[in-house]
Amino acid sequence: MDEKKILIKALKLEAQHKPNERIYVGFKSFTYKEFACMLENNSRLDKETKKVVDNFLKQALKMFRENHEFRNKMMTLAGESR
Amino acid sequence: MGCKVFDISGGPVTRKEVEEALKPNPNALFIFYNHGSSDCLWGSVTEKLIDLQNVKLLSNREVYTVACLSAKKLGSKAYAEGCIAYWGYTAEFTFSTEAIKEFQQFANCGIKFKLERKSWSECLKLAKELAKQLASKLTREGKYFSAVLMEHDSEVLVCYNAHPPETKCPLRKLAIKLFGPRRGWKISVKNSLSFLLFGFGLGIAIHDFFIECPSPLRIPPHSFWYGITLILVAFIIANLNSHSLVS
Numbered sequence: 001m002d003e004k005k006i007l008i009k010a011l012k013l014e015a016q017h018k019p020n021e022r023i024y025v026g027f028k029s030f031t032y033k034e035f036a037c038m039l040e041n042n043s044r045l046d047k048e049t050k051k052v053v054d055n056f057l058k059q060a061l062k063m064f065r066e067n068h069e070f071r072n073k074m075m076t077l078a079g080e081s082r
Numbered sequence: 083m084g085c086k087v088f089d090i091s092g093g094p095v096t097r098k099e100v101e102e103a104l105k106p107n108p109n110a111l112f113i114f115y116n117h118g119s120s121d122c123l124w125g126s127v128t129e130k131l132i133d134l135q136n137v138k139l140l141s142n143r144e145v146y147t148v149a150c151l152s153a154k155k156l157g158s159k160a161y162a163e164g165c166i167a168y169w170g171y172t173a174e175f176t177f178s179t180e181a182i183k184e185f186q187q188f189a190n191c192g193i194k195f196k197l198e199r200k201s202w203s204e205c206l207k208l209a210k211e212l213a214k215q216l217a218s219k220l221t222r223e224g225k226y227f228s229a230v231l232m233e234h235d236s237e238v239l240v241c242y243n244a245h246p247p248e249t250k251c252p253l254r255k256l257a258i259k260l261f262g263p264r265r266g267w268k269i270s271v272k273n274s275l276s277f278l279l280f281g282f283g284l285g286i287a288i289h290d291f292f293i294e295c296p297s298p299l300r301i302p303p304h305s306f307w308y309g310i311t312l313i314l315v316a317f318i319i320a321n322l323n324s325h326s327l328v329s
Contacts, residue, residue: 014226018180023227026150026174027117032227055173059234063217070221070229077226 001080007060010077012036025052091115094126097136104139111144113193118149118170121156132156140165144243146196148189150174153240158247162267167202167243169193176235181228184216188235203244210236273321280317284310 001009015036023030028049030038035053038045042053063070088103088110104112114131117124122133132139137156141164147153153170160168169192177185191212195205213236220229240247246263249255253274258266269277291306292298298306 011226014224021178021180021227023176023178023231025176035227052174055234056230059237060230063230063233067217067221069218070226073221073224073226 001078003061003064004057006078006080007057007064007074008036008039009079010074011039011060013077025056028052094129095131096125097129097131100125100131101136101139104143108142111146112140114145114147114149115189116149118147118152118156120151120154121159123147123149123152123156134159138163140168142166144196144202145169146193147171148175153242153247157240157242158267161242161247161264164264165242167241169202169205169239169241171235171238172240173234173238175238176231178225178228178231181220181225181232184220184228184232185235188213188216188232192239192241201244202241206239206241206244209239213239276321284313 015032019031019033021032023032023035035056038049038053039057042050045053064074065071088107090099090103104110114123122130125131134156137159140160143165144167145157145160145165147157147168147170150171151173153168154172157165157168157170157172175189177189188209192205192209195208196202200208213232217229217232217236220226220232246258246267249258254266254269257269257274260266261269288310291304295304295306298304
């Protein structure tokens, strides 16, 4: 599974446990459940929301590649640990 | 701490209130927690408190903001106008409800470090280190959304004093290289265009003079050189008066 898919799977699983926790990005706010769905499928989002989602994924990927602790946790959660 | 505090928080604030609070207190540290855009700080849904029109109110002042985006344009302009330090964010400030305490700790740490008499460079360094520690803690606790948001906030946090604003403009980069960060940021498009045109025009005139005149460097000098000297002096005086290079 590629890195992005691992991340999205792991974050969706986290969102399942805490569906009503919220993310605030400037004026915009989403529940974890809403945001996790947008991570998987952002094709129908408006331009601004798509930018928020893309930036979040970009940051998450950066952490996945540079932070071993975060990477291992994501891999374990997504069931990809070796 | 021995500081006098002017607190106009607690509800929507008008531009006039902020201007009237800042003007008689030229050296006061300005702390702002609310919404921001790349070129302004908002007092309410409809009113901008500080924008590119009154940004000079931030000159010779230290500014601490927890607001989205304002460091991108407003902060850069404030720096160019002589703001001593602008602490802010170049993108949206993000947080989550499950880690409110950690995001509060990060948002407030800069000003706390500053009140401990640390330099702005040290405050920025410590704030980013704290963000890393908090992101690790959130990761260990299984709060991955929050960890990502914390890292994001740290990445987009800047302090223009600890370092100058970044730019992609090659002319701006050249100006910073030639004149240093403060003066390089003060130079406007109008100034740089006038410098370029003046330089090229002078170069063309001197070049043609050397081609056309059989003895361009004779003693006594041609009146051409007196004319060029007067033009050069006039240009320097005009730019000194417009404070284009003098802080």
